[in-house]
Amino acid sequence: MNRTILTRAGAVAFGALLLASAGTAVAAADETDEVEINVEVTDRYPSGVLAMTVAAAETTLTEVDSGDPLVREFTGQLPTVTVTDTRSVVPGAPWAVHGTASDFVSGASMIGAEHLGWTPMLVGDYGPAVEPGGDIETVVDDPGSEGLAFADGELLYVNWDEVDTYSQGSWSATAGLQLKVDATQVDAGSYTSVLTLSLFE
Secondary structure, three states, X not given: OHHHHHHHHHHHHHHHHHHHHHHXXXXXXXXXXXXXXXXXXXXXXXXXXXXXXXXXXXXXXXXXXXXXXXXXXXXXXXXXXXXXXXOOOOOOOOEEEEEEEOOEEXXXXXXXXXXXXEEEEEOXXXXXXXXXXXXXXXXXXXXXXXXXXXXXXXEEEEEOOHHHHXXXXXXXXXXXXXXXXXXXXXXXXXXXXXXXXXXXX
């Protein structure tokens, strides 16, 4: 929209310059006439938006029995993440929601985000075009895992064919969250992490 406004302003300024330059010649003419110039600039983008909403701004993990005396486990649920498309024309490109988490911090103590994993699931039946992402294990379960610390984000869910699913209007997903830590290497405290969710098309 800004580019359109700037181009239009440039065209007006250029036209004014032409009229000013021709002013002396027009004043000396016996007759003058006018030509009206019209142009229709249509909306560059179709009406409506592709948007993402999250049902709540926070969630809490609570401790459960890990079954291993050397591991402490905390679980919870990601608030429902909904993607809605109200555009009048669907571009036919797939979209996806990814998530990445920051480290858990409590004062000077920290638990790395690689200790956080998730199990994505759809909230509804949308057909084969809409799929949840794969389970992400914690570094405690798999020493080679980055958990949700992966900078590019892990897949929560994806819509591969929005043209086929467009009439559904919106799609929702959630995930079970799991935090696992070494019972001998974690300090007591109230820890906070930020999970960033991003919608890509």
